[in-house]
Amino acid sequence: MTPGTAVWFARHESRLAWRDWLSMITAGRRERLRRVVIAILVFAIFMHFVAYWMVGRYADAPVDKSILVTITASFLLSWLLMISQAMESMTRAFYARSDLDLILASPVAAQRLFAVRIATVGVSVAMMAIPLAAPFIDILIVRGGLRWMGAYGLIVAMGAAAAALAVGFTVALFRIIGPKRTRLVAQVVAAVIGAAFVIGLQVAAILSYGTISRASVLQSSAVLTHAPGLASIVWWPARAAMGDWLALIGVLAVSFALLVAAIALVSPRFGEYATAAVGAAASSVSQSRRHSAFKKTSPRRALRRKEWMLLRRDPWLVSQTFMQMLYLIPPAVLLWRSFDDGNGAYNLLVPVLVMAAGQLAGGLAWLAISGEDAPDLVATAPVPASFILRAKVEAVLGVIAVVFAPMVAVLAMLSPWHALVASGGIVIATTAATAIQLWFRSQAKRSQFRRRQVSSRVATFTEAFSSIGWAATAAVASVSLLLAIAPALIALLVVAGAWIMSPRTAAA
Amino acid sequence: MKHIMPLNPFALEINGLVKRFDRPAVDGLDLTVRTGEFYALLGPNGAGKTTTLRMIAGLLRPDAGTIKVAGIDALADPVKAKQITAWISDEPMIYDKLTPREYLEFVAGLWGIAPALAEERAQDLLAWLDLAPHAHERCEGFSKGMRQKVALAGALVHEPRVIILDEPLTGLDAGSARQVKSVLRERVNAGGTIIMTTHILEVAERMADRIGVIAHGKLIAEGTLEELRLQAGRTNGGANDGASLEDTFLALVAEQAQAA
Numbered sequence: 001m002t003p004g005t006a007v008w009f010a011r012h013e014s015r016l017a018w019r020d021w022l023s024m025i026t027a028g029r030r031e032r033l034r035r036v037v038i039a040i041l042v043f044a045i046f047m048h049f050v051a052y053w054m055v056g057r058y059a060d061a062p063v064d065k066s067i068l069v070t071i072t073a074s075f076l077l078s079w080l081l082m083i084s085q086a087m088e089s090m091t092r093a094f095y096a097r098s099d100l101d102l103i104l105a106s107p108v109a110a111q112r113l114f115a116v117r118i119a120t121v122g123v124s125v126a127m128m129a130i131p132l133a134a135p136f137i138d139i140l141i142v143r144g145g146l147r148w149m150g151a152y153g154l155i156v157a158m159g160a161a162a163a164a165l166a167v168g169f170t171v172a173l174f175r176i177i178g179p180k181r182t183r184l185v186a187q188v189v190a191a192v193i194g195a196a197f198v199i200g201l202q203v204a205a206i207l208s209y210g211t212i213s214r215a216s217v218l219q220s221s222a223v224l225t226h227a228p229g230l231a232s233i234v235w236w237p238a239r240a241a242m243g244d245w246l247a248l249i250g251v252l253a254v255s256f257a258l259l260v261a262a263i264a265l266v267s268p269r270f271g272e273y274a275t276a277a278v279g280a281a282a283s284s285v286s287q288s289r290r291h292s293a294f295k296k297t298s299p300r301r302a303l304r305r306k307e308w309m310l311l312r313r314d315p316w317l318v319s320q321t322f323m324q325m326l327y328l329i330p331p332a333v334l335l336w337r338s339f340d341d342g343n344g345a346y347n348l349l350v351p352v353l354v355m356a357a358g359q360l361a362g363g364l365a366w367l368a369i370s371g372e373d374a375p376d377l378v379a380t381a382p383v384p385a386s387f388i389l390r391a392k393v394e395a396v397l398g399v400i401a402v403v404f405a406p407m408v409a410v411l412a413m414l415s416p417w418h419a420l421v422a423s424g425g426i427v428i429a430t431t432a433a434t435a436i437q438l439w440f441r442s443q444a445k446r447s448q449f450r451r452r453q454v455s456s457r458v459a460t461f462t463e464a465f466s467s468i469g470w471a472a473t474a475a476v477a478s479v480s481l482l483l484a485i486a487p488a489l490i491a492l493l494v495v496a497g498a499w500i501m502s503p504r505t506a507a508a
Numbered sequence: 509m510k511h512i513m514p515l516n517p518f519a520l521e522i523n524g525l526v527k528r529f530d531r532p533a534v535d536g537l538d539l540t541v542r543t544g545e546f547y548a549l550l551g552p553n554g555a556g557k558t559t560t561l562r563m564i565a566g567l568l569r570p571d572a573g574t575i576k577v578a579g580i581d582a583l584a585d586p587v588k589a590k591q592i593t594a595w596i597s598d599e600p601m602i603y604d605k606l607t608p609r610e611y612l613e614f615v616a617g618l619w620g621i622a623p624a625l626a627e628e629r630a631q632d633l634l635a636w637l638d639l640a641p642h643a644h645e646r647c648e649g650f651s652k653g654m655r656q657k658v659a660l661a662g663a664l665v666h667e668p669r670v671i672i673l674d675e676p677l678t679g680l681d682a683g684s685a686r687q688v689k690s691v692l693r694e695r696v697n698a699g700g701t702i703i704m705t706t707h708i709l710e711v712a713e714r715m716a717d718r719i720g721v722i723a724h725g726k727l728i729a730e731g732t733l734e735e736l737r738l739q740a741g742r743t744n745g746g747a748n749d750g751a752s753l754e755d756t757f758l759a760l761v762a763e764q765a766q767a768a
Contacts, residue, residue, distance in 0.1 A: 294613045294623035294630070302617025306603070313605040313646070374601040377662065380565050381618035382591035 004108035009116040017124065044135065051135035059144030063242060065224050071238040078133065079158045082125045084194035086159075086166035089121045091186045094170065094179075094274050104271050114270035115263045118167055122259055126159025147243025154241045154248065157255035164258035167266050171273065179276040188319045299383045300391040307368050307395035310446070317449060321363045322403075346411065346418040347478045351471035353407060353422050358429030358467025361400055363449070365437035368392040371446040393434055400430050418478055425474030432466045432495045439502035462498035469494050516579035519543045519670050519701035525563065525573035527725075533559040534570070535725035541718075543578070543669075546692070546702045548716035550709065552761055556725035557705040561674050564703070565595035578669055591619070594663035598675035600655040604648035608639050608658045611647065612665045619666035626665060633661040637687060653684030660688060664695070671695060673704040677711060689715060713753040721757060723764040736760070 001008050025040075026032040061067045103110050133155055140148040169189075173182040228234045240248035266273075297305070311317060369392050372378055378388055404426050412419035440459035469491025477484035520541040527534040534556040541547045551557045562568040564575055566586045575582040575589075582589035602611055609630060616626030634640045637657040642650070647658060656676065663671060671692070677685045692702050693715065706712055712719055719736055721729040729739045733753055740751070740759040751759075 294616065294627040296623050297617040299618045299620060302614050305617075306606070306614050309610070310603060310605050373603050376565075376567060376595055376597055376601055377615065378618070379567050380590055380593065380595045382587045382620070383618065384587060 006112045006116055009113045013116050013120050047135040051139040055136050056139055056143055059140045065227050068235045068238045069227055071241055075237055081194050082129055082158055082162040083165055084190040086121050086125045086162040087186055087190035090166045090170045091183055093117055095183050100274055110271050111267045115267040118263050122160045122163030125162050126156050129155050150243045150248045151241040154237055157252045160259040161255040164262040167262040171266055174273055184315050303391035304395045346415050350418050350422045350478050351475035354425035354429045354474040355467050355471035357400055357404055357426040358433045361396055361430040362433035362463045364396045364399055365434040368395050369437050370441045370444050373446055375443050396434055421474050421477045425470055429467050429470035433463050436463045436498045439499055458501050462494055465494045517543055519578055521576040523574045526571045527559050528571055532725050539727055541703055543701055544699050546696045546715055546717045548712035548719045549705045550757055551722035555722045557722055558674050561672050565672050566590055592669040594668035594671045596659050596663050596673045596676050598678040600659035602647050602655055602658050605646055607644050607646055609643045611662055615662040615665050621666055629665050633664055637661055652679045653681055670701045675705055677708055709753045721760050723761055728764045729760045
């Protein structure tokens with residue numbers, strides 16, 4: 001293979017991507033690969049059952065407005081998430097220094113590599129979406145015939161279009177707001193895009209029907225009446241998924257044309273943008289506005305203040321950590337709408353609050369406990385290790401209290417019982433998530449926040465299942481305390497399982 | 509700089525220190541450093557220098573042996589030992605989102621220093637290390653040299669009796685390196701004790717009162733430069749008279765490798 005050609009670069013990039021992926025799924029331990037493969041297979045089989053239950057009945061559905069709306073909305077949701085992922089990757093490509101110096105200092109035409117990198121974003125986004133969509137598509141193929149193979153083609157087209165849009169958006173931001181602010185804005189927009197569709201539908205559903213179900217909006221007569229006619233170009237992606245080969249070719253052609261145009265326009269200047277991005281990061285000087293005298297403090301208070309100050313001053317971390325709070329918008333709307341009603345909507349609200357608290361606490365606890373940027377400094381301070389941990393846990397609980405207290409206070413005015421259950425659930429879910437992060441702590445930089453799940457899959461899953469368990473417990477407790485014992489026991493088992501599997505217990 | 513009153517003739521006493529990872533990293537190390545001494549610990553890569561220093565600083569628990577810092581048993585009472593110790597590594601670990609002044613306030617809080625005293629010391633240190641103009645800038649844009657100086661200021665703000673440094677001059681430009689060396693020398697003149705590892709043998713040669721050479725987790729030679737030359741010369745048929753520390757060090761390590 002001739003060095004310096006696009007194919008040569010593609011081989012180089014694919015080798016790096018493969019090794020990165022392998023390292024990610026095995027957490028850097030190759031001997032785990034067999035277990036990971038078995039786990040993936042088991043999960044895939046399970047997902048096929050879930051898919052059968054969810055979409056099996058649609059396999060022979062006729063091409064009408066109702067099915068076109070549903071498929072279009074489902075793919076639009078996936079596509080928004082793919083765009084979000086592509087923007088994340090594109091921002092990383094611009095801002096990660098990695099091999100940039102080597103490439104730009106070498107005598108090869110760097111634009112070939114950058115062209116490959118932009119294309120790689122499209123490929124990787126599609127490759128990430130395919131395993132998630134595959135169970136659903138497979139079930140549709142088995143029950144409805146090969147025409148559903150078009151759905152795979154549609155995902156490839158969506159990946160290409162997502163990469164093209166992500167490149168266009170990132171470069172536009174570069175030009176409009178400059179490289180210094182682009183990273184944060186692009187990442188926040190990426191996260192908001194990822195959440196916007198779900199939240200929008202939920203808010204619409206709540207306002208229209210007083211429920212959080214998405215389907216109620218999509219199948220409503222209002223949407224079906226205002227939807228374009230069956231021949232409209234809007235339905236091409238849905239038709240492509242259902243086996244209309246002409247529509248599929250059209251969608252693929254448009255998507256790849258967009259990607260090729262993006263590559264042709266951006267790759268010659270990619271190096272320039274990337275250099276500007278690195279330069280912007282290096283030259284940034286932020287002044288602190290507070291010039292007050294040193295305050296009287298204790299080591300514990302100093303640690304808590306430090307945690308809060310670091311979080312407050314890092315807009316990227318704030319956006320990543322509090323992104324889950326976006327999902328509180330629908331219940332907040334529900335709360336606002338139910339203010340005068342006094343109906344049973346609170347039963348729905350309580351578990352959402354508990355779940356969100358657990359998830360937020362998990363992220364914050366990781367930042368405070370594992371994401372310590374000066375671990376040696378803190379470890380050499382003349383205070384016991386347990387003291388340091390306690391201060392960090394207090395920092396997490398403080399943020400949770402500030403975020404959730406207002407919502408619980410409003411709820412208390414409407415239904416004191418539900419507020420009491422929500423408070424208890426929030427405290428327990430927060431404690432459980434923090435404890436799990438404590439048991440699975442491993443030193444990392446705060447900037448690695450997005451990759452925290454990689455360090456321990458067990459911690460990630462048990463943290464999620466614990467939050468779900470406590471949310472379910474709170475939901476049932478809202479109605480009957482006695483019945484809540486069963487989900488509470490399950491949640492406790494999850495937490496106990498995490499403790500048993502944690503590295504410290506295992507090593508003991 | 510305020511003079512430090514010596515409370516113990518020895519700043520550090522290590523006996524039979526052992527730490528094993530896959531293989532022994534530190535293997536029965538005995539080491540004594542006198543109060544007010546500048547002690548340089550040299551050794552080839554993987555000799556066990558950093559592991560030793562991390563155990564002294566309380567960052568790593570030894571498998572066997574004892575460590576006394578200024579007479580305090582650092583394994584039995586680590587909090588008391590840490591109160592009078594400071595640790596600086598080759599990679600300055602500071603908080604990007606804090607300013608140098610805020611960083612020093614945080615460190616002073618951790619060490620329980622009275623705010624007025626901490627502020628006075630912080631101002632002196634920032635001025636001394638030429639960081640005063642950047643005192644209110646966040647550290648995220650700082651060069652390696654500036655970051656290392658912030659870390660050094662953090663180490664000094666609580667007036668430690670013993671400062672442990674692991675390759676503190678790595679990656680620093682000549683100006684920053686000179687400033688750091690000057691601060692360390694001042695500290696020793698004021699009665700403090702410095703224990704430092706370095707690969708820059710010229711620094712050890714010019715600054716250290718005594719030098720220890722470690723290989724395979726054991727102390728293979730120790731003394732002033734002259735004493736080390738003598739030790740190396742004995743193994744080299746007296747050929748080391750007037751040799752540089754580099755020649756002496758290489759001769760000692762080569763002898764150890766042959767013996768092993």
